[in-house]
Amino acid sequence: MDMSPLLISxxxxxxxxxxxxxxxxxxxxxxxxxxxxxxxxxxxxILTLPLVLPPTVAGFFLxxxxxxxxxxxQFLADYFGIKIAxxxxxxxxxxxxxxxxxxxxxxxxxxxxxxxxxxxxxxxLGLSEWKLFWRVRLPTALPGVASGGVLAFARGxxxxxxxxxxxxxxxxxxxxxxxxxxSAVSAGDMDxxxxxxxxxxxxxxLAVALMNYFTIKEGKTKP
Numbered sequence: 001m002d003m004s005p006l007l008i009s010x011x012x013x014x015x016x017x018x019x020x021x022x023x024x025x026x027x028x029x030x031x032x033x034x035x036x037x038x039x040x041x042x043x044x045x046i047l048t049l050p051l052v053l054p055p056t057v058a059g060f061f062l063x064x065x066x067x068x069x070x071x072x073x074q075f076l077a078d079y080f081g082i083k084i085a086x087x088x089x090x091x092x093x094x095x096x097x098x099x100x101x102x103x104x105x106x107x108x109x110x111x112x113x114x115x116x117x118x119x120x121x122x123x124x125l126g127l128s129e130w131k132l133f134w135r136v137r138l139p140t141a142l143p144g145v146a147s148g149g150v151l152a153f154a155r156g157x158x159x160x161x162x163x164x165x166x167x168x169x170x171x172x173x174x175x176x177x178x179x180x181x182x183s184a185v186s187a188g189d190m191d192x193x194x195x196x197x198x199x200x201x202x203x204x205x206l207a208v209a210l211m212n213y214f215t216i217k218e219g220k221t222k223p
Contacts, residue, residue, distance in 0.1 A: 001195055004172050005180035012088070012176060013156035016095035017103075020152045023096075024103030025145060029133060031104075032111045044108075051101035058097055059165025066090070066166065090167035091174045095156035102155055106148025110141035147214035154207035158200060 027047055034040040050058050066073040066084035076082040084090050114137050122136045138145070160178035167174040169183060177196050184193035 001192055002171075002180070005175050005177045005196065006199060008088070008091070008172075008174070009157050009176040009178075012091045012095050013153050013159075015092045016099055016156040017149055017153040019092070019096045020100045020103040020156075021145075021149050024100060024107045024148060024152070025138070027104050028107035028111055029137075032108050047104050048101045050097050051105075055094075055098055055159065055161025056165055059094055059162030062090075062093060062097060062162060062166045066093070085166055086168045086170065086174065088167070088174055091163050091176060094162035094166050095159045098159050098162050099152035099155040103148040103152040106151060107141070107145045110144025110148070111137055113144070114140045143214045147211045150207050150210045150214065154204055157203055157207075 031040060031044055031047070034043065063085060064070060066076075068074060068077050068083060068085055073084060076084060082089075084093065118136055118140065119132065122132045127135065157176075158178055159176070160182070163174065163176060164179060164182075169175050169179045175183065177200050181193050181196045181200075184190070184196065
């Protein structure tokens, strides 16, 4: 059995998780600090949109933006020699776009559940808002944030539609486990498809177990 889809999936999901981890925390802080509800709801809706869109639609938007014949894609190709579409980087971009809302919402929920008394106490000690965030809010919310990172990794590992649209199904390059399962079934190789499915199920189960661990840990940190 070809193990390259597993290696590509792990590498892609890991890179996407790192990307969404920091972007998700940053976005969660911005939204959590907004006081005006209309603006908060609008921004939250925009950031959560990839979660409710069909993955193929999200992939279409990414292809429309980063395709070599589109302004941004052509600019990157002409001036930097970077071609996003149908590359491994495109697979990372697709996985990050689809998993970002999960990371963002987990981080936002964790930040909004931090005890306000801790924040008030830190402000009375003269901490700036950024120091307060890094020294008080984020460490307190870390179990929930870590749970979001695990969820983002699992979602990136199972991404199919957006990856197929912008990265294609290139063997040894962008063929992740879900795409390998599709290719195996299309070729009538059900035994290989079963093995790939089993691998994804095992990784998904481990992700759920790890999320439950962080959820229990988060509950213990609350007063």
